[in-house]
Amino acid sequence: MAKLNGKDVQFYTTDGSDIIIDGQIEATISCSNPIIEDTDKNDTSRSILGQAVPSYTCEMTVHFDAADAGQDAVRTAISAGSSITLKRYDSGSSVATATGYVTEYSLSAPTEEIITANITVELDGDGAAFL
Amino acid sequence: MGSAAITKAIYAKLNADSNVTGKITTYAGIASIFSGTLAPRAATLPYILITPPVGYIVRDDKNGQTKEHFRDVVCYLESDKSQLTVEQLADAVHDSLHRTSYSVDNHTLVISEVVGISQGAVEDEITSLVVSVRIVIDKT
Numbered sequence: 001m002a003k004l005n006g007k008d009v010q011f012y013t014t015d016g017s018d019i020i021i022d023g024q025i026e027a028t029i030s031c032s033n034p035i036i037e038d039t040d041k042n043d044t045s046r047s048i049l050g051q052a053v054p055s056y057t058c059e060m061t062v063h064f065d066a067a068d069a070g071q072d073a074v075r076t077a078i079s080a081g082s083s084i085t086l087k088r089y090d091s092g093s094s095v096a097t098a099t100g101y102v103t104e105y106s107l108s109a110p111t112e113e114i115i116t117a118n119i120t121v122e123l124d125g126d127g128a129a130f131l
Numbered sequence: 132m133g134s135a136a137i138t139k140a141i142y143a144k145l146n147a148d149s150n151v152t153g154k155i156t157t158y159a160g161i162a163s164i165f166s167g168t169l170a171p172r173a174a175t176l177p178y179i180l181i182t183p184p185v186g187y188i189v190r191d192d193k194n195g196q197t198k199e200h201f202r203d204v205v206c207y208l209e210s211d212k213s214q215l216t217v218e219q220l221a222d223a224v225h226d227s228l229h230r231t232s233y234s235v236d237n238h239t240l241v242i243s244e245v246v247g248i249s250q251g252a253v254e255d256e257i258t259s260l261v262v263s264v265r266i267v268i269d270k271t
Contacts, residue, residue, distance in 0.1 A: 007193040008193075010194075020194070112230075112242050
């Protein structure tokens with residue numbers, strides 16, 4: 001497995017054909033799996049029963065572009081509360097696909113700066129292929 | 132990279148602004164706005180020099196090329212002019228380039244902002260003010 005340049009990892013969505021969510025400057029994929037702890041007052045050390053289930057989150061920062069179809073699909077999904085298909089592309093090839101929900105879309109427009117938008121997508125089901 | 136396109140765009144913007152051209156002389160029948168490090172020897176004061184690039188910051192996204200350029204536009208006047216006259220020319224350049232829009236060949240202009248006016252070189256018969264401009268362009 002060759003090392004990748006960060007610019008070659010990008011998120012797409014799909015509407016029959018794959019659509020890039022354009023303008024990305026940052027992409028983050030995270031997995032969390034909280035522990036189930038049963039430490040009580042009589043324990044002398046921490047006790048962990050196990051873990052729950054992993055949850056997968058994809059976040060990206062984009063240069064805002066109102067005309068971009070991919071960004072528009074994200075806005076439509078969060079406004080409608082509908083799911084979105086998210087794809088991870090590496091060097092132009094799809095390597096992972098999952099359904100998710102856009103849980104945050106925040107637009108930042110500071111004076112005399114490029115407008116950016118931060119997007120968070122919580123994946124539904126197993127997103128291990130995204131890691 | 133866009134530097135040549137920016138030089139051309141700044142020239143066109145200033146040359147089209149009568150508030151600027153009305154404060155400078157003409158050279159060979161056109162407003163005395165030059166680019167480079169030196170004006171022509173026969174140019175008469177006051178005139179404007181768009182100096183070469185001083186650097187840029189890469190603001191690319193993964194599929195697009197965006198650059199933040201920094202350019203100096205230097206206003207040269209006779210040193211016996213009042214400070215008010217010198218500053219009026221610099222202010223005219225400021226007003227022409229600050230928070231305005233103009234065409235940049237093969238790019239979309241995102242931001243044009245004057246970030247400072249400072250004293251430039253002073254010689255026996257010449258004084259100058261430097262108008263520093265920050266320009267963000269997106270390659271089309």
